[in-house]
Amino acid sequence: MASLNPDRRMQIYGALLMLPAAVLLATFAYLPTIATLINSLFLPGFRGEPASFVGLENYALLIEDDTFWQVARNNLFYAVGTIPTSIALALGMALFVNARLPGRGFVRMAYFTPTILPMIAAANIWMFFYAPQIGLFNTLLEGIGVPGVNWLGDPAVALSSVIVMTVWKEAGFFMIFYLAALQGIPPELEEASNLEGTSRWSFFWRVTFPLLMPTTLFVLINALINAVRVVDHLFIMTKGGPNNATNLLLYYVYENAFSFFDRTYAATITVVILLVLAVVATVKFTVLDRRTHYQ
Amino acid sequence: MNTSTASPARASRRFSLPRLETIAAWLLAIIWIFPLLYAFWAAFHPSEFMVRFDLLAPLTLENFADAWEQAPFARYYLNTFVLVTGVVLAQFVVCTLAGFAFARFPVPGKDVLFMLVLIQLFVFPEVLIVENYRIASGLGLVDTIAGIGLPYVASAFGIFLLRQTFKTIPRELEDAARVEGCGWMAILLKVYVPLAKPTYLAYGLVSISHHWNNFLWPLVVTNSVESRPLTVGLGVFSAPETGVNWATVSAATLLSIAPLLVAFLLFQRQFVQSFLRAGIR
Numbered sequence: 080m081a082s083l084n085p086d087r088r089m090q091i092y093g094a095l096l097m098l099p100a101a102v103l104l105a106t107f108a109y110l111p112t113i114a115t116l117i118n119s120l121f122l123p124g125f126r127g128e129p130a131s132f133v134g135l136e137n138y139a140l141l142i143e144d145d146t147f148w149q150v151a152r153n154n155l156f157y158a159v160g161t162i163p164t165s166i167a168l169a170l171g172m173a174l175f176v177n178a179r180l181p182g183r184g185f186v187r188m189a190y191f192t193p194t195i196l197p198m199i200a201a202a203n204i205w206m207f208f209y210a211p212q213i214g215l216f217n218t219l220l221e222g223i224g225v226p227g228v229n230w231l232g233d234p235a236v237a238l239s240s241v242i243v244m245t246v247w248k249e250a251g252f253f254m255i256f257y258l259a260a261l262q263g264i265p266p267e268l269e270e271a272s273n274l275e276g277t278s279r280w281s282f283f284w285r286v287t288f289p290l291l292m293p294t295t296l297f298v299l300i301n302a303l304i305n306a307v308r309v310v311d312h313l314f315i316m317t318k319g320g321p322n323n324a325t326n327l328l329l330y331y332v333y334e335n336a337f338s339f340f341d342r343t344y345a346a347t348i349t350v351v352i353l354l355v356l357a358v359v360a361t362v363k364f365t366v367l368d369r370r371t372h373y374q
Numbered sequence: 375m376n377t378s379t380a381s382p383a384r385a386s387r388r389f390s391l392p393r394l395e396t397i398a399a400w401l402l403a404i405i406w407i408f409p410l411l412y413a414f415w416a417a418f419h420p421s422e423f424m425v426r427f428d429l430l431a432p433l434t435l436e437n438f439a440d441a442w443e444q445a446p447f448a449r450y451y452l453n454t455f456v457l458v459t460g461v462v463l464a465q466f467v468v469c470t471l472a473g474f475a476f477a478r479f480p481v482p483g484k485d486v487l488f489m490l491v492l493i494q495l496f497v498f499p500e501v502l503i504v505e506n507y508r509i510a511s512g513l514g515l516v517d518t519i520a521g522i523g524l525p526y527v528a529s530a531f532g533i534f535l536l537r538q539t540f541k542t543i544p545r546e547l548e549d550a551a552r553v554e555g556c557g558w559m560a561i562l563l564k565v566y567v568p569l570a571k572p573t574y575l576a577y578g579l580v581s582i583s584h585h586w587n588n589f590l591w592p593l594v595v596t597n598s599v600e601s602r603p604l605t606v607g608l609g610v611f612s613a614p615e616t617g618v619n620w621a622t623v624s625a626a627t628l629l630s631i632a633p634l635l636v637a638f639l640l641f642q643r644q645f646v647q648s649f650l651r652a653g654i655r
Contacts, residue, residue, distance in 0.1 A: 086480065092558060093479025097487070100472035103528035108494045111505030118505070168402075175399035182400070188642060189403035192410060195638045195645065196631050197587035197605045203612050203627045204413045207620065215412065247406065252649070259650050308498060311589040314609055329501065329590075336504045337594065345504045352501055360496040 112353065118346035130343065137347040147348065149323050150331045153238060157327060158306040160242035161249065166298055168250040170291070173257030174283075187258075194252040198311035205244045206315065231317050234324035241316060241325050249305065253298045260294040261287070300363050307352055328352050417628045421621035437625035441611075444622065446599050447629055450607035453519060457592075457603050458585045461523040462578055465532050469577075472528070473536030474562050478548075488537075494530035500590045510595055517601050522592045526585070532577055535652065539573040540566050576648035583645075586634050604630040 119137050121130040141147050176187045193201060208215045209230035217227030230240040264287065272282045310330040313319055319326035319334065326334075329352060336345035415423075417438070423431040441447065475481060476488055499506055506525055507516070515521030543566055551561045567574075589605045596602045602610070608630045612623040638645050 089479055090481055093475040093481040093484075096471040096475035096479065097481065099468045100491070100528040100533060103468065103524070104491065104494060104530075106509060107499055107506055107525035107528070108497055108502070109490075111502040111509060112497055114505045114508075115502060172399075172402065175395065175402070178395075180396060180399055186399055186403040188639075189407035191642075191646065192407060192635075192638070194649075195583055195587075195634055196410075197589065197608075199587075199589050199605045199609050200627045200631045201409075203608070203623055204409045207412060207416060207624065208409070210620075213620070247409065251406070255646050255650055304496065308501065311605075311609075314589070314593070315612065333503065333590070333594070336507070342504055342508075349501065349504060353497065356496045356501070360493070364492075 115346045115349045115353070118343050119350050121343050123341060123343050137343055140344065141347050141351075146323055146326075147331070150326045150328055151351070153323075153325065154307065154327045156238060157242060157245075158303065160239065161245045161306060162299065162302040164242075165246045165249045165253055165302060166295065168246065169253035169298065170257050170295075172250065172254040173261055174287075176254075177258055177261045190254055191251040193248045193250075196248070198248065198309060199315060201244065201248050202312035202315035205247075205312075209240055209316070231325075232321055234321050237317055237321060237325045241312065244312060244316070245309075249302065253302070256294050256298055257291060260291050264290055296366070300359060303359050304356070307355055328355075413624050413627055416621055416624035419621070421619055437619075437621040438629065440619070440622045441626035441629060444618070445607060445611045445626065447604075447607065447626070449599055450602060450604045450630070453601060454586060454603040454605075457519050457523055458582050460519065461526055461585050462581050464523065464527040465529050465581060466574065466578070468527050469529055469532030469536050470562070470567065472533045473540055474566060476533065476537040477540035491530045491533055494528075495534075499525035500588075503591060503594050506591070507594055516595055517597050519601050521595045522601070522603065523585070525591065529581070531652070532581070535573055535577050536570060539570045543569050572651070575644070576651040579645055579648040580652045583634060 118130075120132060120134060122133045122136065123130050172190045176183055176190070180186060196204075206214075211217060211227065211229050211232060214230070216230060220227050228236060231237050268286055269282065272286065277285075307328060310327050310333070313325060313327065313330045317325040319330050328348060332345045332348045332352070335341045335348060418433050418435070419431045420434055420436065472491075476484060476491075481487070510516050510521045510525075513521075515524065547565050547569075548561055551565050556564060587605060588603075589609065592603050592606045593609065596606060599607075608626055611626055612618060618626075
């Protein structure tokens with residue numbers, strides 16, 4: 080080592096420091112990503128035969144698979160159903176607790192608490208509401224003489240029920256980012272606008288909301304990722320049913336890999352998820368990172 | 375960073391909400407906390423009071439006893455505790471080393487490597503369950519606690535946060551330590567790590583909550599009581615088809631969220647600030 084010049088030594092030292100992370104990232108992120116891409120080009124070998132290369136056949140199967148399209152539509156509907164609502168609620172919550180409000184601490188705690196529960200626990204709790212006979216919602220409905228709804232068993236309602244529960248779980252998390260951003264807005268702005276007699280409504284739309292734009296984009300990216308990443312609640316609430324009405328992409332991957340044991344088809348669906356994430360990542364690194372610096 | 379609790383001077387400049395909005399804020403808060411309160415109600419009362427709100431309903435701990443008896447929750451607690459501690463400590467070590475290298479060492483191609491690391495912010499272990507399961511089984515890690523935790527150890531997020539923090543530490547401190555004869559490891563441990571304490575706290579809290587609550591990958595990679603964490607144990611226990619009594623499920627749910635919930639209620643500010651610090655960059 081003594082013969083190396085100091086620059087070279089620094090380089091080697093630095094590379095060694097990165098080594099543990101590099102090995103782990105390669106093993107559990109890069110390698111599986113590449114293997115997923117490769118596997119999507121194979122069909123599984125039956126009775127111990129090796130898998131056979133079939134080119135894009137899995138993708139052709141995917142395009143003809145009605146269930147896949149239903150699951151993809153569900154996921155889109157799920158994203159459209161959860162994201163704008165949670166963001167709007169999060170912003171409303173942040174505006175509430177940023178103002179002078181009796182019991183502000185309690186209100187803030189109430190909004191945020193669902194965030195720290197595991198999705199599984201949240202799903203369990205909401206099962207008490209949604210269950211057909213003894214669930215709280217139907218008991219209350221029957222109390223006022225309205226026939227009960229099969230919240231998770233009726234294909235027309237089930238996905239919306241899942242969406243409501245997800246919004247409840249997510250909104251408080253997004254709230255804290257808005258709250259931090261709101262506290263960064265100088266109070267002089269609002270004082271000045273009050274002196275000029277600007278209405279609170281137009282102050283919000285002309286000043287507050289544009290200033291919060293970087294936060295909104297940040298929250299939006301996170302919400303998009305969560306919409307494809309978190310399917311834990313489905314295991315308790317619906318198992319993707321009834322008849323795939325609440326099945327989401329990642330849950331469909333799980334089903335294919337661990338219930339139907341079709342690993343290559345699961346890989347093909349995973350590639351679709353990776354593509355969605357790649358789009359989100361591109362948006363984040365190009366649009367978002369360029370715009371957030373004035374925050 | 376200016377977060378949730380403002381100074382008194384600022385608070386006095388806060389604008390009061392009109393009455394209608396105060397009511398709306400409270401109504402929303404009550405709706406938001408209600409599911410949790412309801413879980414408490416169901417867990418502490420006999421099951422016939424699930425949907426009968428009688429203030430005189432007898433309180434009971436029976437449901438907790440039942441849940442504790444019907445599933446090995448003590449073992450699940452132990453597994454989750456080992457998992458969370460192990461993951462967080464391993465993350466601290468691995469991410470500190472890598473973050474330090476990215477912040478201070480002239481490794482060739484560093485920027486490209488860093489972009490490669492950032493990819494993991496989007497491609498998480500749970501998205502790659504199929505292949506990660508194969509890799510875990512190839513390494514003999516299926517059904518072990520190490521198998522649950524290992525894919526998360528090299529966290530892009532942790533490397534990113536620590537790199538940012540290390541970059542803000544003035545070089546003069548490092549030079550001073552070197553004059554005193556410290557090598558690189560001593561500099562890292564005596565200068566950088568102590569000054570990054572707030573980052574470790576924030577990242578640690580976020581990571582603890584994430585791994586306490588994580589479900590999909592642990593579900594896939596475990597198949598016995600010996601390695602299952604609480605979330606998976608709870609999922610197995612309360613799956614509707616098992617037909618477990620609801621009051622018992624409710625008690626089990628509270629059992630598995632209690633430690634984190636209590637910690638959160640005690641250290642609310644630290645939790646919220648950690649999520650913020652980790653999120654806003």
